[in-house]
Amino acid sequence: MRIIVVVASLLAGLLVAGSPHLAAQPIEPFTVDSAKAELGKRLFFDPRLSGDAGISCASCHIPQNAFAHPDALAPGYPGNKHFRNSPTLVNSALKKSWMHDGRLGTNLNDVTREMITETYLMNMDMRLMQERIKQDPEYVRMFSEAGMGEPSNGGVRNAIPEYLKTLTSRGSAYDSGTMSESAQRGEQLFKGKGGCSQCHGGPLFLDNKAHNTGVPENFDIFLDPQRDQAFIAFNKFMGVANYMNLKRDVGAHVRLHKQDKSDVGSFMTPTLRELKYTAPYMHNGMLSTLEEVVEFYNQGGGKDRNKSPLMKPLGLDKSEQSDLVDFLLALSGDPLLGPQWVWDQPYPEEYEAIGDWRDKSN
16 A cells, blocks of 8 residues: 655745745655555564664654754764764655765665664664564565565565655744744845854755865764774774874765865755754754854854855844744744654563673673
């Protein structure tokens, strides 16, 4: 059975008489295979997809936080941790590139594979994962009903992206044309004096480009041995020079590799959808509130030799900053917390997480 998820409704803001609000840009709706998406939902919340069966995709992408995480730095794999903030997965199926450095730009099938297999993320050998899900009769049934044959790692990489297509913003004041007067003033600042629309445009309010805005480093990465080891392993794998001595996240340099290193410290422009739920902000969680974010840009960003020339002091007064925050909040819709988006049924317990693994021996 197929259902149409009308993503266009997400972006169907109408021109309101006498209002400065402009209609959002329409996009084509997704066609979602409901059986495959339901399978993807069960997989997304299943901790057995990780190496020690201790975490699931939802461990770092929590529904209550718009499928982001409330910590500055993502938890990552147990005993290892992560070195970046978890971005929201709402509307991720609409994006053209993924990850804070933009290194994945093909499709969500590849993103799913990397999230499952990377050692500092879910640390799963997909051959083992395939055998695990084959032993679950419910997966055998769901794969068959989705027309995907027997459970397979390729099927997992197709089912989870199908589920992600269902995670689309809905019900925001911006889309419905019901923004407050303060938010409407903020929209004009966003497009005018604030200059925000230089990088934040289109339905998702992003430009699919990397910029250096001078965000300060989060030194918790280097002070925590578990995060630091993940950081080192990642940069070694990505071919970053002098990776053992790095004390900054090079960002998009891992894929751009400019010889003059002017790309060091640049990160992909994030979506502005669902900001109400996704604090803290920036690639490393260094800004705790939207008020801090607006003040950061009002000051012209931080200090960095590679900072984008687009970054200039804005000269917004406190009232204007408040209006801009109200506009950003108006881009958030209803939380995706119901059974349509969240798997709430139990899983078999034959693969319990290893307790206190550091004290275990073979």
